[in-house]
Amino acid sequence: MTGSKKVAKKKPASKPAAKMKAVVKAKNPKPVPRRPIAHAGIPASLVPLKARIRSIPNYPKPGIVFRDITTLLQDAFGFRKLVDDLVQPHAGSRIDAVAGIEARGFIIGGAVAHQLSVGFIPVRKKGKLPWETIGVDYELEYGRDRIEIHKDAVTKGQSVLLVDDLIATGGTAIAAITLLRQAGANIVGCSFVIDLPDLGGRKRIEKLGVNVQTLVEFDGE
Numbered sequence: 001m002t003g004s005k006k007v008a009k010k011k012p013a014s015k016p017a018a019k020m021k022a023v024v025k026a027k028n029p030k031p032v033p034r035r036p037i038a039h040a041g042i043p044a045s046l047v048p049l050k051a052r053i054r055s056i057p058n059y060p061k062p063g064i065v066f067r068d069i070t071t072l073l074q075d076a077f078g079f080r081k082l083v084d085d086l087v088q089p090h091a092g093s094r095i096d097a098v099a100g101i102e103a104r105g106f107i108i109g110g111a112v113a114h115q116l117s118v119g120f121i122p123v124r125k126k127g128k129l130p131w132e133t134i135g136v137d138y139e140l141e142y143g144r145d146r147i148e149i150h151k152d153a154v155t156k157g158q159s160v161l162l163v164d165d166l167i168a169t170g171g172t173a174i175a176a177i178t179l180l181r182q183a184g185a186n187i188v189g190c191s192f193v194i195d196l197p198d199l200g201g202r203k204r205i206e207k208l209g210v211n212v213q214t215l216v217e218f219d220g221e
């Protein structure tokens with residue numbers, strides 16, 4: 001046959017290609033704006049840390065004002081600033097590990113350890129760690145509690161920075177310092193987001209010869 005060339009039929013756009021487009025689109029969604037905290041017209045990046053903390057009266061029991069840092073943690077500017085402010089004073093000092101007290105101390109201490117490029121030691125409530133532990137009992141307002149670390153969590157002579165969200169009476173942090181020292185740590189400092197100075201915890205910790213760093217005070221509030 002002459003003049004009757006077969007013309008390859010153009011294939012219609014295949015379904016998989018169309019699907020791919022949709023997938024690529026889904027992978028690159030519109031950026032979600034950082035969640036700014038509404039605060040009297042002040043740009044989110046300038047809102048002080050204190051204003052990012054939620055205070056909950058009568059929680060967990062009547063008469064206690066619970067200082068809730070979840071509002072600070074969920075805010076990108078706030079969390080970044082919190083970690084930067086905790087790390088900044090330690091620039092250039094020797095820190096071998098960060099120890100964080102369960103549970104909020106894990107969130108903050110983990111981020112601080114990452115920023116300092118050092119390891120993290122979890123200080124846990126009684127019975128939570130899976131291997132052999134050493135622990136210290138301490139007094140609470142009502143009753144006693146115990147904190148523990150793995151018995152190989154600290155290497156003798158390691159310089160350790162202790163981190164938690166808040167000091168009230170200082171009892172928990174003092175128990176952690178005692179425990180870490182028993183394990184051979186050299187405590188280079190304690191860093192907290194919040195101090196409740198009326199409860200005297202800071203002074204008690206300083207009496208042990210430990211430097212205390214706090215970012216926000218709730219004084220008689």
Ligand code: AMP
Pocket residue numbers: 064065066067068101102104164165166167168169170171172173201
């Ligand atoms: P203390 O041992 O008395 O210094 O208490 C400190 C520990 O208890 C920290 O781990 C805090 O997370 C928690 N805590 C004590 N008081 C408050 C409070 N008012 N708001 C939030 N957490 C608190």
